[in-house]
Amino acid sequence: xxxxxxxxxxxxxxxxxxxxxxxxxxxxxxxxxxxxxxxxxxxxxxxxxxxxxxxxxxxxxxxxxxxxxxxxxxxxxxxxxxxxxxxxxxxxxxx
Amino acid sequence: xxxxxxxxxxxxxxxxxxxxxxxxxxxxxxxxxxxxxxxxxxxxxxxxxxxxxxxxxxxxxxxxxxxxxxxxxxxxxxxxxxxxxxxxxxxxxxxxxxxxxxxxxxxxxxxxxxxxxxxxxxxxxxxxxxxxxxxxxxxxxxxxxxxxxxxxxxxxxxxxxxxxxxxxxxxxxxxxxxxxxxxxxxxxx
Numbered sequence: 001x002x003x004x005x006x007x008x009x010x011x012x013x014x015x016x017x018x019x020x021x022x023x024x025x026x027x028x029x030x031x032x033x034x035x036x037x038x039x040x041x042x043x044x045x046x047x048x049x050x051x052x053x054x055x056x057x058x059x060x061x062x063x064x065x066x067x068x069x070x071x072x073x074x075x076x077x078x079x080x081x082x083x084x085x086x087x088x089x090x091x092x093x094x095x
Numbered sequence: 096x097x098x099x100x101x102x103x104x105x106x107x108x109x110x111x112x113x114x115x116x117x118x119x120x121x122x123x124x125x126x127x128x129x130x131x132x133x134x135x136x137x138x139x140x141x142x143x144x145x146x147x148x149x150x151x152x153x154x155x156x157x158x159x160x161x162x163x164x165x166x167x168x169x170x171x172x173x174x175x176x177x178x179x180x181x182x183x184x185x186x187x188x189x190x191x192x193x194x195x196x197x198x199x200x201x202x203x204x205x206x207x208x209x210x211x212x213x214x215x216x217x218x219x220x221x222x223x224x225x226x227x228x229x230x231x232x233x234x235x236x237x238x239x240x241x242x243x244x245x246x247x248x249x250x251x252x253x254x255x256x257x258x259x260x261x262x263x264x265x266x267x268x269x270x271x272x273x274x275x276x277x278x279x280x281x282x283x284x
Contacts, residue, residue, distance in 0.1 A: 009156075011227070011243075012227030015242075015244060
């Protein structure tokens with residue numbers, strides 16, 4: 001599988017480490033009233049779709065960046081690759 | 096007081112080996128320093144580098160050479176560079192700070208890496224067997240640099256000419272790395 005890195009171009013998936021659902025970035029706010037429930041969902045409940053899935057990959061044998069890869073879990077087709085840092089910065093701005 | 100001095104040892108110790116169409120040289124006597132860019136200080140650092148080395152910092156995935164101390168700047172990841180240069184002292188960071196005056200964060204990594212210079216007509220054939228990067232000369236062009244892995248060992252590779260590369264690999268696994276390259280050479284001979 002080839003991952004088209006936004007900074008480095010197409011790189012072999014062997015260079016990456018898979019972490020899982022990209023929703024891990026969206027850590028709940030511990031000051032919220034229902035923080036317990038939110039953390040329970042955040043830690044234990046995962047979607048496991050057959051189809052497109054946003055997931056975190058770490059470029060360990062490359063530039064050590066975290067990527068959000070939108071991958072079809074049935075066909076391994078990769079639709080989109082973005083830097084997790086960019087996603088996080090964009091999210092912080094919109095808050 | 097101790098009455099002996101420590102003698103530096105190269106990581107692998109083979110100096111130079113010539114196979115049929117491939118030549119390996121173990122580069123020694125070079126300093127390797129990693130440079131991180133302090134937050135909001137990129138312009139100042141770039142200015143200082145331009146004043147002293149007469150180059151602009153390369154973009155990620157590229158390297159640049161400068162005359163001062165035969166320095167080579169490798170842009171490996173955002174805000175992170177390696178500088179490889181000739182240095183006869185035991186204090187490479189002090190050497191760098193003579194020109195860069197603490198504008199970057201430096202970390203001496205000279206003793207942490209082995210450097211193998213591989214060249215010759217069959218170099219691509221040797222490397223493509225163990226390296227997942229696309230090494231064709233129009234994709235991985237001269238001056239390009241990338242981290243990758245060979246036989247599960249981390250490697251930084253720089254393309255010097257069409258069939259010459261510099262390979263940096265962690266010192267602790269340098270013998271295994273050398274073995275991986277030699278095995279690949281033997282497989283194509």
